[in-house]
Amino acid sequence: MLALSGKTALVTGASGGLGRAIALALHASGAVVSLSGTRQDTLEALAAELATNVHVLPCDLSHKEAVEALVPAAEAAMGGIDILVNNAGVTKDNLFMRMKDEEWDTVLSVNLTAAFRLSRACLKGMLKKRSGRIIGISSVVGVTGNPGQGNYAASKAGMIGMYKSLAAEVASRNVTVNCVAPGFIESPMTDVLDDKQKAAILARVPMGRLGTGAEVAAAVVFLAGPGAAYVTGQTLHVNGGMAMI
Amino acid sequence: MSDVAERVKKIVIEHLGVDADKVVNNANFIEDLGADSLDTVELVMAFEEEFSVEIPDDAAETIVTVGDAIKFLEKTTAA
Numbered sequence: 001m002l003a004l005s006g007k008t009a010l011v012t013g014a015s016g017g018l019g020r021a022i023a024l025a026l027h028a029s030g031a032v033v034s035l036s037g038t039r040q041d042t043l044e045a046l047a048a049e050l051a052t053n054v055h056v057l058p059c060d061l062s063h064k065e066a067v068e069a070l071v072p073a074a075e076a077a078m079g080g081i082d083i084l085v086n087n088a089g090v091t092k093d094n095l096f097m098r099m100k101d102e103e104w105d106t107v108l109s110v111n112l113t114a115a116f117r118l119s120r121a122c123l124k125g126m127l128k129k130r131s132g133r134i135i136g137i138s139s140v141v142g143v144t145g146n147p148g149q150g151n152y153a154a155s156k157a158g159m160i161g162m163y164k165s166l167a168a169e170v171a172s173r174n175v176t177v178n179c180v181a182p183g184f185i186e187s188p189m190t191d192v193l194d195d196k197q198k199a200a201i202l203a204r205v206p207m208g209r210l211g212t213g214a215e216v217a218a219a220v221v222f223l224a225g226p227g228a229a230y231v232t233g234q235t236l237h238v239n240g241g242m243a244m245i
Numbered sequence: 246m247s248d249v250a251e252r253v254k255k256i257v258i259e260h261l262g263v264d265a266d267k268v269v270n271n272a273n274f275i276e277d278l279g280a281d282s283l284d285t286v287e288l289v290m291a292f293e294e295e296f297s298v299e300i301p302d303d304a305a306e307t308i309v310t311v312g313d314a315i316k317f318l319e320k321t322t323a324a
Contacts, residue, residue, distance in 0.1 A: 124290060127283075127287055127290075128287075128290070169283060170283070172281075172283070173283070
């Protein structure tokens, strides 16, 4: 019997590197997973890899109607949602003075508003069941800030405040709500950096290396599992020591 | 007691874990029956399910006593 046997999980942004790692880890721990994301072929490939206990639910989180249809679709596919992982996120970096309203709106809409709507939709089932885990993938920059990422940092800080509030609201119903805040993680985004850029990043990380998706996923599995039953309203930082908060 | 009233009271007794004799028409969920604000949301969800109706948020806000719930659901299910 695995830690998450019999549990069902919806993971957004599963066509990205981190979402993939999270989906793999939840699945390896025994959960049935619904993969949501924008790139259907990537989701299908991941589903083929997992073979069983997996559902593919493509969704563009920048569209309100699509967001609202996602939770009912996942509940129908899996018979309910025990674990919601709001992992989907986009960046539209720009210096504050040059940032367009659209760049702000897109990032807030996908990273924060969609997480709000999906969480709200999941609550009905979780409250009724008197159990549930909501996990948001925030970011170290939501706590430290980062030049060029006013919109992204706001969305990630917003997620932390939103989830602390929700955690307080639903704790009495045995639903826990937490964030995982990754630091610099290996991804297609970091793969394209040149050596000088990489060195500059690593100079800020006491551990001297980038993190892996699996290391972030392990934190998600912990928060989703029975061992974290008494952990709520927290932000678990997975950043190699680059910010000790 | 009407069928609706009976079903409403049963839900309230079960959900809030209160004595049946306290669940009277003028009992206020929060003040008299010890419900918290989340309980009131959950009660509305339970009524929706029991009676297969949708209770819009503005109507839900007017349901503060057992009698309010019975009245609303009698009206809605009769329509």
